[in-house]
Amino acid sequence: xxxxxxxxxxxxxxxxxxxxxxxxxxxxxxxxxxxxxxxxxxxxxxxxxxxxxxxxxxxxxxxxxxxxxxxxxxxxxxxxxxxxxxxxxxxxxxxxxxxxxxxxxxxxxxxxxxxxxxxxxxxxxxxxxxxxxxxxx
Numbered sequence: 001x002x003x004x005x006x007x008x009x010x011x012x013x014x015x016x017x018x019x020x021x022x023x024x025x026x027x028x029x030x031x032x033x034x035x036x037x038x039x040x041x042x043x044x045x046x047x048x049x050x051x052x053x054x055x056x057x058x059x060x061x062x063x064x065x066x067x068x069x070x071x072x073x074x075x076x077x078x079x080x081x082x083x084x085x086x087x088x089x090x091x092x093x094x095x096x097x098x099x100x101x102x103x104x105x106x107x108x109x110x111x112x113x114x115x116x117x118x119x120x121x122x123x124x125x126x127x128x129x130x131x132x133x134x135x136x137x
Contacts, residue, residue: 007056007071007079008033008063012126015048018117020092030123031055037063040112044088044095054083054098069104 010031018026029041029051039059041051057079061068072080080102087098093114100108112118 007053007075008037008039008060010039010052010056010059012124013052013055014124015051016121016123018115018121020115020117022092024092026094027051028118028121029055031059032126033059033063035063040110042094042110044090044092050082050085057083067104068101072102 008031011034012032013029015027015029018028020026024044027043027046027048029048031039031041031052037059039055039057039062041054041056041058043051043054057068057071061071064071072083084099084102087095094110094112097108097110101110
């Protein structure tokens with residue numbers, strides 16, 4: 001078995017802007033590793049880098065079968081600080097769940113179904129776009 005490099009490197013990513021039920025807009029990122037491991041991230045800010053980093057760390061946790069908080073504690077304070085800053089102290093359930101996951105709360109996970117729009121998203125699959133493969137895009 002190949003060692004997992006943290007955070008997991010995304011072979012494919014896709015970002016979607018989603019209007020939430022409360023009217024706010026959020027950027028949601030889906031990353032897929034070369035092994036097919038999927039991670040999701042989000043941000044209420046305009047900088048998608050934080051959401052992509054979040055998605056890569058979530059995929060890393062799934063790949064290793066370890067809690068996110070444990071991975072981040074081993075990664076060091078700068079990685080953890082960047083991911084804590086990525087989520088505003090807002091009251092949205094996704095924010096609360098992310099903070100709980102970072103704190104190491106057992107079973108903490110983002111319930112994506114709390115936003116009806118998320119369930120309607122359609123993601124571009126890596127295999128579905130062969131013309132762009134290898135083009136650097």
